[in-house]
Amino acid sequence: MSPQVSMILHEVLRLYPAVAMLSRSVPEDVTLGELLLPAGTEVSIPILQIHRDKELWGEDAHEFKPERFAEGVSKATKSQLTFLPFGWGHKICIGQNFAMMEAKMAMAMILKRFWFELSPTYAHSPYSFVTVRPQHGAQMILHRLGSD
Numbered sequence: 001m002s003p004q005v006s007m008i009l010h011e012v013l014r015l016y017p018a019v020a021m022l023s024r025s026v027p028e029d030v031t032l033g034e035l036l037l038p039a040g041t042e043v044s045i046p047i048l049q050i051h052r053d054k055e056l057w058g059e060d061a062h063e064f065k066p067e068r069f070a071e072g073v074s075k076a077t078k079s080q081l082t083f084l085p086f087g088w089g090h091k092i093c094i095g096q097n098f099a100m101m102e103a104k105m106a107m108a109m110i111l112k113r114f115w116f117e118l119s120p121t122y123a124h125s126p127y128s129f130v131t132v133r134p135q136h137g138a139q140m141i142l143h144r145l146g147s148d
């Protein structure tokens with residue numbers, strides 16, 4: 001499948017990361033720059049805020065622009081840890097490659113048979129309840145290809 005699909009999926013995961021916030025607990029005293037984190041400290045990693053930070057992503061951080069990822073994730077992030085839809089480190093999502101492949105296959109199967117558009121009943125209201133999801137669902141209208 002074309003690289004454009006990966007770019008689109010990455011941009012969707014940037015704006016709407018399924019997991020909005022991660023936490024880690026510090027097992028032993030750690031010094032981060034001038035900061036001392038004593039053992040037992042809970043650290044939150046605000047993925048959603050990092051993904052939408054204008055200092056990191058530019059003034060258009062809230063806009064849907066898949067072309068940011070035209071040259072891959074490391075170019076888009078300037079090799080910084082600013083794109084974390086699957087987490088990072090030793091607990092990184094074990095299913096990330098599978099999930100990307102699955103999404104591309106599902107897309108290919110749909111696009112082979114249909115074109116689709118958002119239903120006028122759709123109200124854009126993403127919210128985070130365990131995972132980030134559309135609060136009122138995502139109603140689509142599917143048109144069978146070649147039927148009109």
Ligand code: HEM
Binds near residue numbers: 017
């Ligand atoms: C778009 C789809 C998915 C997203 C956005 C996602 C995201 C995440 C995130 C953020 C974490 C936490 C990583 C961390 O703490 O650094 C995680 C962990 C995990 N994910 Fe996924 N995931 C997805 C799909 C999947 C799939 C398809 C599987 C299995 C087939 C899977 C299996 C796991 C497992 C087992 C962990 C725990 C890893 C550990 O604690 O060592 N995920 N995922």
